Amino acid sequence: MSSRLIGVGVGPGDPELVTVKGVDALRAADVVVVPVMDTGERGRAEATVLHYVPAEKVVRVVFALNERSDRARREAAWDAAGERVAGLLRAHARVAFATIGDPNVYSTFTYLAQTVGALVPSVVVETVPGITAMQDLAARSGAVLTEGTEPLTLVPVTAGAAVLREALEGPGTVVAYKFGRQAAEVAEALRETGRLEGAVWGSALGLPGESVRPAAELDGGPLPYLSTLIAPARRTDGRGGKL
Numbered sequence: 001m002s003s004r005l006i007g008v009g010v011g012p013g014d015p016e017l018v019t020v021k022g023v024d025a026l027r028a029a030d031v032v033v034v035p036v037m038d039t040g041e042r043g044r045a046e047a048t049v050l051h052y053v054p055a056e057k058v059v060r061v062v063f064a065l066n067e068r069s070d071r072a073r074r075e076a077a078w079d080a081a082g083e084r085v086a087g088l089l090r091a092h093a094r095v096a097f098a099t100i101g102d103p104n105v106y107s108t109f110t111y112l113a114q115t116v117g118a119l120v121p122s123v124v125v126e127t128v129p130g131i132t133a134m135q136d137l138a139a140r141s142g143a144v145l146t147e148g149t150e151p152l153t154l155v156p157v158t159a160g161a162a163v164l165r166e167a168l169e170g171p172g173t174v175v176a177y178k179f180g181r182q183a184a185e186v187a188e189a190l191r192e193t194g195r196l197e198g199a200v201w202g203s204a205l206g207l208p209g210e211s212v213r214p215a216a217e218l219d220g221g222p223l224p225y226l227s228t229l230i231a232p233a234r235r236t237d238g239r240g241g242k243l
Contacts, residue, residue: 003089007103009130014206015051029096082115137202161185168193176229184220199231
């Protein structure tokens with residue numbers, strides 16, 4: 001029988017936001033792989049997984065998650081991680097990979113699945129969806145992501161503040177991921193596009209250091225890298241006005 005690699009979304013950090021299907025997939029797997037940085041500290045995915053499976057079932061695999069400038073180093077880390085997981089798949093029928101958020105939204109699982117698929121062509125790849133940071137922030141802040149015919153734009157600010165500014169100048173709600181290191185540019189873009197009112201940002205959602213604040217309080221100071229911003233659509237038409 002073909003081995004299975006299952007990408008399991010474990011949400012933004014709050015262990016209560018892992019779906020029942022996600023918990024079942026983690027517990028049914030022979031081993032659960034969690035990504036760690038080369039510095040070795042425990043990440044959110046690992047901390048969440050340990051609420052549901054014993055530590056001896058967890059395999060820590062290094063990814064260059066914080067590497068942006070050295071492409072060769074990043075690619076080498078992905079290759080090494082793929083080789084490690086390929087070895088696990090040759091020894092086990094079911095290997096789960098836990099990723100924060102959703103495995104199909106800006107996840108390291110994408111790169112892993114591509115690499116492993118080339119090394120183990122017979123592998124069956126599956127994913128279990130997870131709650132995203134924008135959903136959790138919307139729930140914790142009361143921000144409404146979409147109404148009626150409004151579009152929703154998701155932007156990783158690692159692509160540059162100009163990409164965010166372009167999205168803010170358009171219609172609908174804009175969500176920005178990973179903007180902590182460019183908080184000053186994000187605050188400026190919100191002000192200049194008139195999108196500051198009603199915008200909120202959050203970090204460490206569901207964790208002891210959680211912060212959920214109005215974007216108007218952004219002062220340009222550094223924020224956690226995995227900060228999320230919601231700039232809701234301009235809504236002036238009353239209830240159901242955009243249906």
